Amino acid sequence: MAFNVQAELRATGDLGLIIEREAGSALIIDTTEHKQLARIDKLGDLSHASVVFSRDQRFAYIFGRDGGLSKIDLLQDKLDKRIVQAGNSIGGAISQDGTLIAVSNYTPGGVKIFSADTLELVADIPADYDNGKLSKVVGLVDAPDQRFVFSLFDAGEIWTVDMSTPKKPKIEKFKNVGKFPYDGLITSDGRFYIAGLFGESGLSLLDLWEPEKGIKRILPDYVKPDEQLPVYKMPHLEGWAVADDYIFVPAIGKNEVLVIDKQSWKLVKAIPVAGQPVFVMARPDGRQVWVNFATPENNKLQVIDVKGLNLQSTLTPGHAVLHMEFTPRGENVWVAVRDDDQVLVYDTHTLKEIAHLPAQKPNGVFFTSRANKIGF
Amino acid sequence: MKKTLLLLGISLNCLASEPTSVRQAELRHLLKNDCGACHGLTLKGGMGSALLPDNLQGKPDEFLINTILQGRKGTAMPPWKAFMNADDALWLVQQLRKGSQ
Numbered sequence: 209m210a211f212n213v214q215a216e217l218r219a220t221g222d223l224g225l226i227i228e229r230e231a232g233s234a235l236i237i238d239t240t241e242h243k244q245l246a247r248i249d250k251l252g253d254l255s256h257a258s259v260v261f262s263r264d265q266r267f268a269y270i271f272g273r274d275g276g277l278s279k280i281d282l283l284q285d286k287l288d289k290r291i292v293q294a295g296n297s298i299g300g301a302i303s304q305d306g307t308l309i310a311v312s313n314y315t316p317g318g319v320k321i322f323s324a325d326t327l328e329l330v331a332d333i334p335a336d337y338d339n340g341k342l343s344k345v346v347g348l349v350d351a352p353d354q355r356f357v358f359s360l361f362d363a364g365e366i367w368t369v370d371m372s373t374p375k376k377p378k379i380e381k382f383k384n385v386g387k388f389p390y391d392g393l394i395t396s397d398g399r400f401y402i403a404g405l406f407g408e409s410g411l412s413l414l415d416l417w418e419p420e421k422g423i424k425r426i427l428p429d430y431v432k433p434d435e436q437l438p439v440y441k442m443p444h445l446e447g448w449a450v451a452d453d454y455i456f457v458p459a460i461g462k463n464e465v466l467v468i469d470k471q472s473w474k475l476v477k478a479i480p481v482a483g484q485p486v487f488v489m490a491r492p493d494g495r496q497v498w499v500n501f502a503t504p505e506n507n508k509l510q511v512i513d514v515k516g517l518n519l520q521s522t523l524t525p526g527h528a529v530l531h532m533e534f535t536p537r538g539e540n541v542w543v544a545v546r547d548d549d550q551v552l553v554y555d556t557h558t559l560k561e562i563a564h565l566p567a568q569k570p571n572g573v574f575f576t577s578r579a580n581k582i583g584f
Numbered sequence: 585m586k587k588t589l590l591l592l593g594i595s596l597n598c599l600a601s602e603p604t605s606v607r608q609a610e611l612r613h614l615l616k617n618d619c620g621a622c623h624g625l626t627l628k629g630g631m632g633s634a635l636l637p638d639n640l641q642g643k644p645d646e647f648l649i650n651t652i653l654q655g656r657k658g659t660a661m662p663p664w665k666a667f668m669n670a671d672d673a674l675w676l677v678q679q680l681r682k683g684s685q
Contacts, residue, residue, distance in 0.1 A: 229625070230616075230625065253624065253625050253626055253628075254625075255620050255621070255624055255625030255626075256621070256624075256630065273624055273625065273630060274624075274626070274628070295628075296624070296628065296629055296630060298630070298631075314629070314630060314631070315629070344631070361631075388660075390660075406660060407658075438655060438662035438663050438666075439660065439662055440618060440662055441618075441621055442621075442622070442631065442660065503617075503618055504667075528617065546617070
């Protein structure tokens with residue numbers, strides 16, 4: 209293995225990746241210097257992509273739309289390994305101990321689990337239901353005790369997989385969790401898994417401390433499918449937001465952010481916002497929640513004041529605001545603005561733009577600080 | 585002969601209502617980004633089904649136009665009529681059938 213002799217000594221703790229959707233490439237960036245360090249090409253179809261990081265924060269794993277799983281070496285600015293493991297995939301997760309990478313696939317529907325080191329297949333878990341049909345899998349997250357949790361969109365099920373013995377995955381299935389779970393999140397303590405439902409109202413909750421109690425349906429009257437506005441983009445629950453004992457989630461088919469009490473699981477407030485929320489993300493200290501929107505309101509970002517549970521500010525970063533990522537302690541937020549070919553950096557206290565970086569059709573920003581967070 | 589005239593009639597009709605080049609660029613942008621969010625940048629499918637020429641074979645224009653404008657109940661496909669008219673939708677269907685993005 210030849211090291212890049214020109215590379216400077218580099219720590220990876222404040223690095224990150226910007227995904228370039230159409231070019232199929234990723235930029236390695238320094239979040240302190242606000243600068244691009246390298247571009248990694250030939251990563252396939254990244255029209256939908258997500259990233260997890262190894263616990264030593266040296267490697268990034270990119271999950272692409274086309275089933276591609278790419279391992280990037282942030283120290284050497286290079287693609288370390290790449291496989292195409294399915295026809296069509298949506299996301300992934302890294303195990304608690306960092307040794308396993310799980311990918312959720314639409315085609316063929318299921319989860320595949322790989323060695324984080326070699327990307328060799330460790331376990332193949334088809335999402336079978338209804339006598340051999342395969343369901344699209346969404347909302348895949350890591351959970352404590354070396355588990356993964358995910359939802360079956362077509363089957364309406366939630367599964368947990370215990371990978372303590374990698375050769376013998378232990379699968380537990382929860383059925384009839386609701387129609388069309390479209391994404392899932394896990395709280396930062398790794399206790400609660402929540403799936404959002406597209407086909408009926410409410411959300412499905414699984415307490416991983418007491419899985420024997422089964423699925424609890426929360427907010428069963430919110431939002432009924434016949435009240436739904438057309439959903440031009442599925443919301444993402446990956447950027448869950450928990451702040452001040454509240455969970456903030458996008459209302460599907462309604463221009464609202466829902467605030468749910470984490471003790472009673474009741475709706476505290478529905479905050480009206482500019483459009484249909486896509487990402488609803490808490491600043492790491494929980495003082496603010498930032499929201500972006502589906503087309504045609506995707507030129508805006510709104511900031512919710514968590515203390516008052518109301519809108520604090522509306523920003524207009526540019527055309528097609530697709531994703532955002534906070535620096536580890538939340539003083540900055542990086543915002544991918546696809547159609548302006550740039551990523552903007554805001555000061556979250558003053559709400560002023562402090563830097564911008566060029567990027568080709570950026571649709572995602574991911575920092576290495578994710579390496580140390582459950583559910584990322 | 586009759587068939588040729590009929591075909592000619594249809595294509596003239598399409599030409600007459602074809603979106604302007606500016607509008608075509610907007611529609612291509614929408615196809616790539618908004619349709620692509622579910623159907624994939626390469627239209628090989630995702631949450632939504634694949635939209636390559638082979639996948640559309642046997643599905644009449646009216647059905648596809650209707651799906652685009654009205655959406656499909658019981659699936660994640662929303663109605664796009666707030667963003668385009670029937671001529672726009674027909675033009676998109678024609679592009680999809682040609683396999684051009």
